Every structure is written in structure tokens, then in C-alpha cells.
Amino acid sequence: MQNFPPISITCFKAYDIRGELNVNLDNDIAYRVGRAFAQYLKMSEQANSQTKNAIVIGSDIRQSSESLKKSAIDGILDAGVDVIDLGMTGTEEVYFFTSHYQAMGGIEVTASHNPINFNGMKLVRENSKPISSQTGLADIQKIAESGEFADVANRGDYQLKTDKTAYIDHLMSYIDIKNVSNLANPLKIVINSGNGSAGPVVDLLVERLENTSLEFIKLHHEPDGSFPNGIPNPMIIANRKPTEEKLLAEKADLAIAFDGDFDRCFFFDENGRFIEGTYLVGVLAQAFLDKEQGASIVYDPRNILNTESIIHNANGKAVMSQSGHSFIKEIMRQTEAVYGGEMSAHHYFRDFNYCDSGMITWLLVVELLAKSGKKFSQLVDEMIDSFPISGEINFKLNGITAKELLAKLKENPNQFDENSQENAKLDELDGLSVNFDKWRFNMRASNTEPLVRLNVETIGDKELLNAKTTQICDWIIANGGVNADH
Known part of the structure; x- marks a missing residue:
């Protein structure tokens, strides 16, 4: 047994590892995480003869990521496990190559959309299955904190x-290139990579789409860990402006913007309007049910009216899951769902090891636009009018x-619709969902931040939406809430 001094590590979260550099995450902690992860996988009963004694690892473009990755690699090798280093990647590349190389697990070093002084790691096990605090992450934390690492006969090998060829081949398999070729009205597409890790993958896909009816305009394209145009997080309203302005200046048909590790992508229609993620879930659910009748579609409880209407009308199977990637992926595996979507812009695909992918998402949306011959606005306008939403409102x-706040809400939910x-x-699958005959809302604690999140939606009534959103927000503020979005 090789003993290191025991320490407290506070960067382990519900789904991943996320911390402030040199405060609760540094190279020494990254080493411990890598070594503990490798040791845990070797001990795990789920590590079987079908997996190789190897861990896949990649890192995003953040300036601290390469150093943290090297430290994690040292930990993995010292645990007697081989390393396959993918270089600079997005999270979904680690998902893909963990399964492709039949590795026992994978790590992506990334802080996604967090501030520049943060970083972290996302971990998966064999077949790209997620690891959360309930399914192994807490055990890995204990090993890393204890510093009690098993002796090994031989250090692992590094490759x-x-x-990226196999990965690009797989992405392209989701669309029929004939559907985006020889269009009467070619599509002009703005892609904002946010100076994150998306650019190199976008370039490879654009090469494959070179002789089609698609024209690409690249914005903030070169990976740059200093993020000269701001942290790539299109969820922040101010960050959307450059994409919107470029789309309107170029008179493009749509725009796509990525977060830092590109497991999420965000869309703007031809008018520069930002399309809320919940409507994209509806668009993709419809697309998959057109291809596979009766398939199961998984979605989260925050906004459900539009998604359930589409699934019902297409004779699909509606399956609700708790928010969060580990929950969605587990339910999708259980039900063999073809697609799963969250309003937070995570989209999951059965044939992508039930993992989320921003690249598959935009390829499918572009193909759908090409096949339909419709403007993007025409795909979503009816959904937006039929089921208006408040958008997610956050409170400290x-x-x-x-x-305590949710318990107080549960005591008298009818006060909001006498x-x-x-x-x-009432539904307590995820926080508390309160359902009335013409409208509903969901209130839940964030899994990743010290916030309460509110989502309100109605059946075709914007005035009712505004009134009820104001009423509930006032109630939250009267009970100790402070709007965190202002």
C-alpha cells in the first residue's frame, strides 16, 4: 500500500468534479483523482473481461486543462492502468472513444461554461456509462482523500x-447527405464555437459537407483558452448578441452556438431569435418518431406540455425522468429510448451510447430544415404559441x-390558482411540479449551484403565463428568495 497524507477534497459534485483553481482543485488533486479513479475501476465488479485495462482521457482548451490532464494521467499510470490520450477534445469525444476503444473508463478535463478560474473533470465508466455521487463518484472521492493507493507490479502504458476519423464517421451516420444536397434554397449557417473546443470538430464536419447545399460562416472559431470573446456560455443572454448580430448581417438561415466543451449547442432562427431548449426537444422528438414509430422519448419535468403533446400525437411513448444527465441516461437505457432531451440543451441519443452530443444535435436540425423546406421559425412558432414558457428563473x-421552501409550497399549492x-x-419526481388544468410550474433545487430554479408554462395563454410567473416569483421573494438573473 502506498500512502499519501489524507486530505479533504471539496470539488466533487453530484455529477462531476468542478472547482476553483488552486483553491479546491490543483495538479496534486488531479493526480489523486486519476489514481483513485483507476483503482476504483480495477476493483469494480462492473469492470469485466470485455474491457481493456485502459482509461481514455481528453481535455478542453482552458489554459489549465493540459496541466491537470497530465497530472491525472500520472495518477492513472501509477495505478497500473494504460492511458489513451485523445489530446484536445470536447466531452462527447471522450464518451465516444471510451466505448470505441473498449476502455474501462474515460475522463474529460473541462469546466464547460464556468468562469475562467475554474476547471473540473467529467468521468464515465465502461460503455460510456455515467458516474455520479450515487454510482461511484463518492467512492472515488474517499479513495482520493484517504491517499491509500494500492501497490502495482507495473506502471501503465501511455498512448x-x-x-478523430471514427468519431466523425459516427456523427455523419446520423444524417443522409443527400438530404442536404442539391437544395433549391441552400442553407446559410453561422456557427459560433466560442473559442472553445468545438472548432476542430466543426472543421472536420464541414469538410464532409463540402459538396452540399450548406454554407458555413464561422465565428469565434479558433480555440483559445484565454477566451478573448468571453466564456462560451450561450445561456447568458448577453453572450448571445455576437451570434445574433452575425446571423442578421449575413442573412443566414440559422445560427448555432456552443458551450466550452460542446456537449450542448444552442440555436437561433433566421430572425435572430434564440430558441429555448425545450422546443428543440420537441423538434427532435418529432424527428425521431417520424423515423421510428412507437419509440420511447425521455424528457425532464421542468417543461413538459409541448413535448408530451408531440409524443402523444406521434404515438410515441412518453417517459419522464429526473433532470440531470446520469438520471436521463439510466432511464433511457432501461426503456431503450431512441432519444432523450432536457430543456438545458442536453440531447441524448441511443446510438451514441445514450450520451449527449451537441454535434449530432445540430446535424439533425440542419437535415430536418433541409428536408422540410421550412424556415426555422416555421418549425417552432406553433410550439411557442401553443405552449408558451417563462424560461428558467433562478433564485438565491x-x-x-x-x-424548506419546497415544503412550504407543498402545504398550499392551490393558492396560485383559486x-x-x-x-x-403534485409530482415530486424532481423538486415539486404543480399541475393545474391550464398551466403548470416546476420548482427545484439546482444540482450544481446553490439556487432554486422556477419554470412556468401554460396551454396557449401568454397572459396567464405572465400573471402566474409574476405571482410565483413574488411568493418566492416574500419567502427569502432573491432573483439571481438580475
Whole structure:
């Protein structure tokens, strides 16, 4: 047994590892995480003869990522496990190559859309299965904190494999290139990579699409860990402006913007309007049900009305899951769902090892636009009118916990609709969903930040939406909430 001094490591979260550099995440911690992860996988009963004694690892473009990756690699090798280094990657590349190389696990060093002084790691096990605090992450933390590492006979071997061909081949398999060729009205597409890790993959896909009816305009394209145009996070309204302006200046048909590790992508229609993620879930659910009748579609409880309407009308199977990638992926595997989507712009695909991919998402949306001959706005306008939403509203809490606030809400949910002909129907799958006959809302504690999140939606009534959103927000503020979006 090789003993290191025991320490406390506070960067382990519910789904991944995320911390402030040199505060609760540094190279020494990265070494411990790499070594503990490798040791855990070797001990795990799920590591079997079908997997190789290897861990795949990649890192995003952040200036601290390469150093953290090297430290994690040293830890893995010292645990007697081989390393396949993918170089600079997005998270979905680690998902793909963990399965492709039949590795026992994978690590992506990334902080995604967090501030520049943060970094972290996303971990998966064999077949790209997620690891959360409930399925191994807490055990890895204990090993890393204890510093009690098993002795090994031989150090692992290191390989650098940066060829993305197999991954690009797989991405391209989701569309029929004939559908985007010889179009009467060619599509002009703005792609904003946010100076993150997406650019090299976009370039390889654009090469494959060179002789089609698609024209690409690249914005903030070169990977640059200093993020000269700001942290790539299109969820922040101010960050959307450059994409919107470029789209309008170029008179493009749509725009796509990525976060830092490109497991999420965001869309703008031809008018520069940002399309909320919940409507993309509807668009993709419809696309998959057109191809595979009766398939199961998984979605989260925050906004459900549009998605459930589409699934019902297409005779699909609607399956609701708790928010969060590990929950969605588990439910998708259980139900063999063809597609799963979250309003947070995570889109999951059965044939991508049930993992999320920003690249597959935009390819499918572009193909759908090409096949339909419609403007992007025409694909979503009816959804937006039929099921308007508030968008997610975030609150910090003072003097009350999220658990206490939800308990207080549960005591009297009918206060928000005294005119309803029936009492509210409650669902506690994820936070608390309160369902009335013409509208509903979901309130839940964030899994990743100290916030309470609110989402309100109605059946075709924007005035009702505005009134109920204001009413609930006022109630949250009266009970200790502070709007975190202003």
C-alpha cells in the first residue's frame, strides 16, 4: 500500500468534479483523482473481461486543462492502468472513444461554461456509462482523500491517439447527405464555437459537407483558452448578441452556438431569435418518431406540455425522468429510448451510447430544415404559441433552504390558482411540479449551484403565463428568495 497524507477534497459534485483553481482543485488533486479513479475501476465488479485495462482521457482548451490532464494521467499510470490520450477534445469525444476503444473508463478535463478560474473533470465508466455521487463518484472521492493507493507490479502504458476519423464517421451516420444536397434554397449557417473546443470538430464536419447545399460562416472559431470573446456560455443572454448580430448581417438561415466543451449547442432562427431548449426537444422528438414509430422519448419535468403533446400525437411513448444527465441516461437505457432531451440543451441519443452530443444535435436540425423546406421559425412558432414558457428563473435563498421552501409550497399549492376547477396535482419526481388544468410550474433545487430554479408554462395563454410567473416569483421573494438573473 502506498500512502499519501489524507486530505479533504471539496470539488466533487453530484455529477462531476468542478472547482476553483488552486483553491479546491490543483495538479496534486488531479493526480489523486486519476489514481483513485483507476483503482476504483480495477476493483469494480462492473469492470469485466470485455474491457481493456485502459482509461481514455481528453481535455478542453482552458489554459489549465493540459496541466491537470497530465497530472491525472500520472495518477492513472501509477495505478497500473494504460492511458489513451485523445489530446484536445470536447466531452462527447471522450464518451465516444471510451466505448470505441473498449476502455474501462474515460475522463474529460473541462469546466464547460464556468468562469475562467475554474476547471473540473467529467468521468464515465465502461460503455460510456455515467458516474455520479450515487454510482461511484463518492467512492472515488474517499479513495482520493484517504491517499491509500494500492501497490502495482507495473506502471501503465501511455498512448497518444488524436485521430478523430471514427468519431466523425459516427456523427455523419446520423444524417443522409443527400438530404442536404442539391437544395433549391441552400442553407446559410453561422456557427459560433466560442473559442472553445468545438472548432476542430466543426472543421472536420464541414469538410464532409463540402459538396452540399450548406454554407458555413464561422465565428469565434479558433480555440483559445484565454477566451478573448468571453466564456462560451450561450445561456447568458448577453453572450448571445455576437451570434445574433452575425446571423442578421449575413442573412443566414440559422445560427448555432456552443458551450466550452460542446456537449450542448444552442440555436437561433433566421430572425435572430434564440430558441429555448425545450422546443428543440420537441423538434427532435418529432424527428425521431417520424423515423421510428412507437419509440420511447425521455424528457425532464421542468417543461413538459409541448413535448408530451408531440409524443402523444406521434404515438410515441412518453417517459419522464429526473433532470440531470446520469438520471436521463439510466432511464433511457432501461426503456431503450431512441432519444432523450432536457430543456438545458442536453440531447441524448441511443446510438451514441445514450450520451449527449451537441454535434449530432445540430446535424439533425440542419437535415430536418433541409428536408422540410421550412424556415426555422416555421418549425417552432406553433410550439411557442401553443405552449408558451417563462424560461428558467433562478433564485438565491436567504434565511430558508430549498428543502424548506419546497415544503412550504407543498402545504398550499392551490393558492396560485383559486379559480381552478380542480386541486393542483403534485409530482415530486424532481423538486415539486404543480399541475393545474391550464398551466403548470416546476420548482427545484439546482444540482450544481446553490439556487432554486422556477419554470412556468401554460396551454396557449401568454397572459396567464405572465400573471402566474409574476405571482410565483413574488411568493418566492416574500419567502427569502432573491432573483439571481438580475
